[in-house]
Amino acid sequence: MPIANIVTDLPTELLLEITSYLGFEGISQVRLALTCRRFYETLIPQILEDQIKHADKLVAASRVHLIQDLSANEQGTDKATVGSITEPFKGFFRRLAFRVGGDEKDFRCVQGLITRAKHLEEVDLQLGEVCSLREVAAVLNSCIGRPGLRLSVGGTISSTERGPFEFDFRSNGKPIRLEELVTPPPSPPITETAKHYFWSFLRVLQPFFRASQGQVIPSAKNPPARKEAAMSSSPVSREISVIATLRNPRFHISTLPQPQLISFIISSEALFLPSIYPVTLNALNNSPIRTLSLSNLTLSLFDWAQILPSITLPFLENLMIGNLSLGFPDFLAFLERHDSIESIDLTGNNVIGVARLPLKPILPRLNSLTANHEYLVPFLLQKDREYFPALQKLGILSPGGISSPSVARYPYPEHQLHAVYDLISQGRFIDLSITLDLSTAGLIDWILNTPEAKDTGRQLLGVRSVVATCHGIHLAPNAVQEWMSRHSSLVGGSPTNNFSQFSEDPMPFVEILIRSASPHLEVLTLGDKTYLL
Numbered sequence: 001m002p003i004a005n006i007v008t009d010l011p012t013e014l015l016l017e018i019t020s021y022l023g024f025e026g027i028s029q030v031r032l033a034l035t036c037r038r039f040y041e042t043l044i045p046q047i048l049e050d051q052i053k054h055a056d057k058l059v060a061a062s063r064v065h066l067i068q069d070l071s072a073n074e075q076g077t078d079k080a081t082v083g084s085i086t087e088p089f090k091g092f093f094r095r096l097a098f099r100v101g102g103d104e105k106d107f108r109c110v111q112g113l114i115t116r117a118k119h120l121e122e123v124d125l126q127l128g129e130v131c132s133l134r135e136v137a138a139v140l141n142s143c144i145g146r147p148g149l150r151l152s153v154g155g156t157i158s159s160t161e162r163g164p165f166e167f168d169f170r171s172n173g174k175p176i177r178l179e180e181l182v183t184p185p186p187s188p189p190i191t192e193t194a195k196h197y198f199w200s201f202l203r204v205l206q207p208f209f210r211a212s213q214g215q216v217i218p219s220a221k222n223p224p225a226r227k228e229a230a231m232s233s234s235p236v237s238r239e240i241s242v243i244a245t246l247r248n249p250r251f252h253i254s255t256l257p258q259p260q261l262i263s264f265i266i267s268s269e270a271l272f273l274p275s276i277y278p279v280t281l282n283a284l285n286n287s288p289i290r291t292l293s294l295s296n297l298t299l300s301l302f303d304w305a306q307i308l309p310s311i312t313l314p315f316l317e318n319l320m321i322g323n324l325s326l327g328f329p330d331f332l333a334f335l336e337r338h339d340s341i342e343s344i345d346l347t348g349n350n351v352i353g354v355a356r357l358p359l360k361p362i363l364p365r366l367n368s369l370t371a372n373h374e375y376l377v378p379f380l381l382q383k384d385r386e387y388f389p390a391l392q393k394l395g396i397l398s399p400g401g402i403s404s405p406s407v408a409r410y411p412y413p414e415h416q417l418h419a420v421y422d423l424i425s426q427g428r429f430i431d432l433s434i435t436l437d438l439s440t441a442g443l444i445d446w447i448l449n450t451p452e453a454k455d456t457g458r459q460l461l462g463v464r465s466v467v468a469t470c471h472g473i474h475l476a477p478n479a480v481q482e483w484m485s486r487h488s489s490l491v492g493g494s495p496t497n498n499f500s501q502f503s504e505d506p507m508p509f510v511e512i513l514i515r516s517a518s519p520h521l522e523v524l525t526l527g528d529k530t531y532l533l
Contacts, residue, residue, distance in 0.1 A: 101128030370395025415442030429462030
């Protein structure tokens with residue numbers, strides 16, 4: 001009889017005595033329990049008891065935060081946090097936050113909480129610089145396998161690995177550096193230099209944004225390994241090609257056969273390191289994810305040109321993209337493959353490339369769009385063509401950074417968001433809600449500067465609800481008095497007296513102004529005040 005069978009056939013009491021005598025305690029005991037079913041059944045009660053005690057220590061030291069009431073946590077009340085957990089695997093905490101790191105005992109304890117807590121709904125992992133890639137992969141797999149879990153991963157780790165792809169740039173068959181693709185002009189003024197450099201940079205990158213016709217979308221099991229693009233750059237004509245190669249990981253990690261996440265919020269580049277990247281792709285492509293957020297990742301636009309085609313989420317409803325170097329054609333190709341999207345939030349993201357949508361219907365379920373003018377104008381132009389039938393909510397973000405080429409040529413020099421309001425005023429909406437910051441969004445100026453040919457003033461047709469923050473609003477005296485003289489029936493009295501009153505407290509005038517420009521308005525929220533009209 002094999003010696004393994006002799007050992008496993010021993011009575012439970014004798015097995016416990018042997019493991020205690022041999023020093024199998026703590027982590028060693030856990031490892032022994034994982035070797036076979038007999039050891040697992042024998043040792044797991046003691047292991048769980050030890051993990052309960054250690055979990056209490058982690059909570060007391062604020063290494064682990066267990067949130068019992070998600071709504072209370074959002075309101076910042078103390079009742080949300082669980083102070084002691086005598087029954088952590090049966091408790092009613094719904095959210096777990098953990099900074100990945102520490103010793104292996106901490107790590108195993110948190111893994112136990114994640115896999116065994118019956119009512120856990122959300123996990124927030126903050127990666128520490130000292131944690132290992134294997135720890136990250138293991139805790140990710142623990143989360144990915146939980147049905148209906150919402151997972152958020154942030155933080156950074158120290159690693160010798162770099163992004164998932166290695167890029168080889170070549171000119172006429174010879175390797176070159178990316179910096180050599182763009183040569184700034186010799187010596188014009190600084191502003192002209194920056195402008196010329198930006199446009200020449202876009203010309204160089206333009207071929208990499210073009211979506212290929214009839215391209216087969218890779219899967220998680222078969223990610224893209226190579227991608228080439230050829231171009232002729234000015235002033236010296238030469239063929240430029242770029243080859244992307246998937247980097248070899250330091251080690252291979254087994255992935256779960258059926259991930260179960262419903263929400264994945266990624267703000268850590270560690271999830272795109274070569275060793276972790278397969279785990280991330282497996283979770284993205286094989287989970288029933290309804291909410292995806294990608295933000296504050298410094299991967300290059302060449303990386304995203306490879307990553308996005310590798311991701312397909314058939315149940316995706318909510319998409320959040322922020323502060324990414326993402327080419328618009330690559331972003332558009334992703335949108336065209338996900339008709340299920342209902343909400344898009346592009347806070348903090350600027351357009352790279354030419355923002356142009358196809359002359360065909362896309363995103364039939366899109367209900368909410370939050371973005372700056374660079375994205376809003378192309379979408380609203382399509383709405384003018386009666387596309388996006390479900391679009392009813394706009395989050396209007398104030399401009400920042402460099403404008404895209406298409407928007408820079410739009411004939412609205414006063415304020416970049418005036419183009420957005422003009423498109424809304426064309427009456428393609430029936431029940432629209434808008435959210436914006438009045439101090440920076442240019443709406444007040446747009447309403448005040450009414451073209452002389454329009455006696456009724458500019459109107460936001462179809463807008464039913466306006467939600468606005470309004471800190472530091474400044475009114476232009478001449479524009480206000482001119483508007484008052486044309487709309488004296490709305491404000492009453494002489495324009496001079498009224499302006500003196502409104503200059504001290506502009507909010508009553510702002511309310512009148514927005515109401516006059518929104519004939520279908522039903523709800524107006526200015527700061528902390530809400531008016532039902």
